[in-house]
Amino acid sequence: MNDEHEPRYIISVNPDRCQGHSRCCMLAPELFDSDDLGYAHVRGEGIVPSELVDKAKLAVANCPEFAIIIKKV
Amino acid sequence: MRQPVVDWTIDFDHFDPRWTENPFALWSELRGTCPVATSQRFEGGAYFPMRYQDIYDIAYDTEHFSSQRIVVREQKVPISGMPPLTSDPPVHTPARRLLLPPFAPKEVAKLEPRIREIVSSILDALEGREEIDAAAEFARDIPLLITTDMLGVDPSDAPLFRKWIQALGTDSVFSVEPALKAGIEIDEYFLHYMEERRANPGSDLISYLVHAEIDGQPLTQRHIIGTLTLIMAAGTETTWSSIGSSLWHLATHPEDQRRLVAEPELIPTAIEEFLRAYSAVTMAREVVEDTTVGGCPYSKGGQVLLSYSAANRDPEKFDNPDKVIIDRAHNPHAAFGLGRHRCLGSNLARLQLTIAVSEWLKRIPKFELAPGKSVVWSEGQLYGPKELWLKIK
Numbered sequence: 213m214n215d216e217h218e219p220r221y222i223i224s225v226n227p228d229r230c231q232g233h234s235r236c237c238m239l240a241p242e243l244f245d246s247d248d249l250g251y252a253h254v255r256g257e258g259i260v261p262s263e264l265v266d267k268a269k270l271a272v273a274n275c276p277e278f279a280i281i282i283k284k285v
Numbered sequence: 286m287r288q289p290v291v292d293w294t295i296d297f298d299h300f301d302p303r304w305t306e307n308p309f310a311l312w313s314e315l316r317g318t319c320p321v322a323t324s325q326r327f328e329g330g331a332y333f334p335m336r337y338q339d340i341y342d343i344a345y346d347t348e349h350f351s352s353q354r355i356v357v358r359e360q361k362v363p364i365s366g367m368p369p370l371t372s373d374p375p376v377h378t379p380a381r382r383l384l385l386p387p388f389a390p391k392e393v394a395k396l397e398p399r400i401r402e403i404v405s406s407i408l409d410a411l412e413g414r415e416e417i418d419a420a421a422e423f424a425r426d427i428p429l430l431i432t433t434d435m436l437g438v439d440p441s442d443a444p445l446f447r448k449w450i451q452a453l454g455t456d457s458v459f460s461v462e463p464a465l466k467a468g469i470e471i472d473e474y475f476l477h478y479m480e481e482r483r484a485n486p487g488s489d490l491i492s493y494l495v496h497a498e499i500d501g502q503p504l505t506q507r508h509i510i511g512t513l514t515l516i517m518a519a520g521t522e523t524t525w526s527s528i529g530s531s532l533w534h535l536a537t538h539p540e541d542q543r544r545l546v547a548e549p550e551l552i553p554t555a556i557e558e559f560l561r562a563y564s565a566v567t568m569a570r571e572v573v574e575d576t577t578v579g580g581c582p583y584s585k586g587g588q589v590l591l592s593y594s595a596a597n598r599d600p601e602k603f604d605n606p607d608k609v610i611i612d613r614a615h616n617p618h619a620a621f622g623l624g625r626h627r628c629l630g631s632n633l634a635r636l637q638l639t640i641a642v643s644e645w646l647k648r649i650p651k652f653e654l655a656p657g658k659s660v661v662w663s664e665g666q667l668y669g670p671k672e673l674w675l676k677i678k
Contacts, residue, residue: 231623233627235617246390247389248386248389249385249386274615275617
């Protein structure tokens with residue numbers, strides 16, 4: 213699938229689970245933003261630049277609602 | 286004087302002095318014996334689940350667990366609604382949606398300069414003091430003044446709010462009289478403002494609510510007063526309690542105090558850890574249909590003490606949960622609740638807490654508990670110091 217050594221990650225927020233705790237937006241503002249109601253979404257397509265992989269994983273680990281999905285592509 | 290507890294697993298009492306003084310040691314002991322304590326001290330029987338997963342499941346199960354009673358009481362009292370906190374779906378959804386925009390992160394961020402101004406002016410007034418009651422003289426006025434601002438009412442009404450908040454909360458657990466009496470005064474107070482803001486709207490929350498609609502219909506007066514009462518009560522003592530607990534921790538852990546002064550960039554992470562370890566809020570649910578959670582039965586009519594604080598101390602969810610680690614990286618705490626009732630004011634609370642602790646440390650980088658003076662903790666469903674004498678070094 214992928215020729216590079218480094219795995220690539222893609223993130224998304226499950227809108228049915230997000231309750232607007234904003235932990236992801238605080239931990240990784242480069243990757244997440246919130247809407248006018250305070251619910252989170254990923255910026256752009258959710259492709260995680262390699263230097264932000266740790267931050268993405270931190271956001272996943274700190275979401276109390278299990279709303280963030282991270283996938284290796 | 287409360288009847289002493291002999292067996293905590295079947296007779297828990299969250300008003301027992303042992304619980305008030307150090308609930309965490311007690312829970313840690315209890316967890317080893319049983320994951321759900323019960324009690325017949327409260328009408329219909331009460332449950333106290335301690336596992337994160339059970340608390341999560343109950344918060345999500347609105348079919349069996351109603352939010353209409355949010356205080357575990359000896360005698361159930363008639364329900365007086367504070368929508369959306371005390372609402373169940375489907376009524377809950379639009380009532381909550383209405384309140385989300387003014388409390389969303391981007392709106393709340395606009396309040397930052399005002400919060401800083403309030404915190405600075407309180408600290409200015411305390412300048413030069415050798416001992417400070419950080420709960421009553423520092424923490425308490427911060428959320429009260431932000432709340433009077435947001436409601437667009439006179440800041441000199443803050444003591445009135447404080448009196449009502451106490452009447453609705455701690456004063457009315459054993460007798461409903463103080464809450465009823467305060468309720469009459471609160472109705473009268475807000476009705477006056479509602480009428481005024483209908484005629485002369487401003488950019489405050491009272492104006493927002495009197496002009497709001499759900500499905501094309503204006504809100505009922507009861508709904509508006511209930512929501513205003515919620516905004517007055519829910520965002521204030523919880524926030525000042527969290528500020529107080531954070532300062533208590535720093536006063537009693539000089540190594541953490543030194544580290545946050547030296548590395549202020551760590552403050553946001555430390556704040557999340559204080560929120561986890563010293564969660565101010567315990568909610569309640571009423572069992573509306575018999576069910577089982579985590580293998581334990583819950584009977585209709587029972588009252589559930591839904592302790593997010595206990596969830597945050599579960600060793601199955603958090604490594605070394607009784608240790609406060611100010612740079613804890615993995616911290617999906619439930620201090621602001623879980624599910625559809627996630628604390629509406631969480632962004633505002635977090636901002637106030639962060640600014641309060643940061644500004645305090647800038648001005649008062651060295652402090653400890655004042656010798657010879659005791660710390661007085663809140664009781665029941667609220668955790669945090671209500672009296673916290675600190676000696677400034």
